[in-house]
Amino acid sequence: DAKTTQPNSMESNEEEPVHLPCNHSTISGTDYIHWYRQLPSQGPEYVIHGLTSNVNNRMASLAIAEDRKSSTLILHRATLRDAAVYYCILSNYGQNFVFGPGTRLSVLP
Amino acid sequence: NAGVTQTPKFQVLKTGQSMTLQCAQDMNHEYMSWYRQDPGMGLRLIHYSVGAGITDQGEVPNGYNVSRSTTEDFPLRLLSAAPSQTSVYFCASSYSGTHSAETQYFGPGTRLLVL
Numbered sequence: 342d343a344k345t346t347q348p349n350s351m352e353s354n355e356e357e358p359v360h361l362p363c364n365h366s367t368i369s370g371t372d373y374i375h376w377y378r379q380l381p382s383q384g385p386e387y388v389i390h391g392l393t394s395n396v397n398n399r400m401a402s403l404a405i406a407e408d409r410k411s412s413t414l415i416l417h418r419a420t421l422r423d424a425a426v427y428y429c430i431l432s433n434y435g436q437n438f439v440f441g442p443g444t445r446l447s448v449l450p
Numbered sequence: 451n452a453g454v455t456q457t458p459k460f461q462v463l464k465t466g467q468s469m470t471l472q473c474a475q476d477m478n479h480e481y482m483s484w485y486r487q488d489p490g491m492g493l494r495l496i497h498y499s500v501g502a503g504i505t506d507q508g509e510v511p512n513g514y515n516v517s518r519s520t521t522e523d524f525p526l527r528l529l530s531a532a533p534s535q536t537s538v539y540f541c542a543s544s545y546s547g548t549h550s551a552e553t554q555y556f557g558p559g560t561r562l563l564v565l
Binding site for chain 2: 371372373377382383384385386387390392428432433434435436437438439440441442443
């Protein structure tokens with residue numbers, strides 16, 4: 342299964358932008374990049390996904406490098422509620438998700 | 451829609467006991483799966499199903515059984531509980547499990563403690 346590498350933890354101040362990086366140097370041309378997050382004591386929830394182009398939704402933006410070997414999840418204004426573990430996952434046809442340890446984001450008031 | 455529901459929310463078992471963790475979804479999803487999450491770690495896939503009557507093993511299937519008699523339900527059975535199975539268990543579903551861009555929906559989890 343395709344692998345991703347993320348920093349173990351990051352900190353941000355409330356109402357500031359947060360850039361969460363993910364490296365996926367072995368990505369294939371048909372792998373989608375998914376981001377999920379897990380709030381404390383909850384199941385993971387979908388954040389955003391993309392293939393080649395940058396993507397925006399109401400929760401976040403996803404910036405994908407031109408060579409697709411890395412991507413960045415952007416939270417435009419972090420709130421205390423955004424404190425969670427963020428997972429970057431590659432997915433291809435018929436493949437199951439493989440979760441790494443993710444990045445634990447702390448948001449400081 | 452209730453989404454993905456799991457019962458019970460919390461369970462304590464003694465070593466050797468058996469139990470069934472329930473998972474149900476009301477989104478008519480074909481794909482369902484079970485994960486376990488140990489403290490400080492990511493989720494690991496136990497078993498999955500791409501439709502009623504079809505199941506397959508994931509990364510850590512030993513000690514667990516599943517069946518899929520209906521589209522809605524995907525129970526996970528612990529045959530003889532061991533302390534190593536103390537974990538939080540999450541059930542998930544998606545439309546078909548085959549398309550790369552599908553979103554997975556997760557339940558709230560069942561916390562299991564095996565003494």
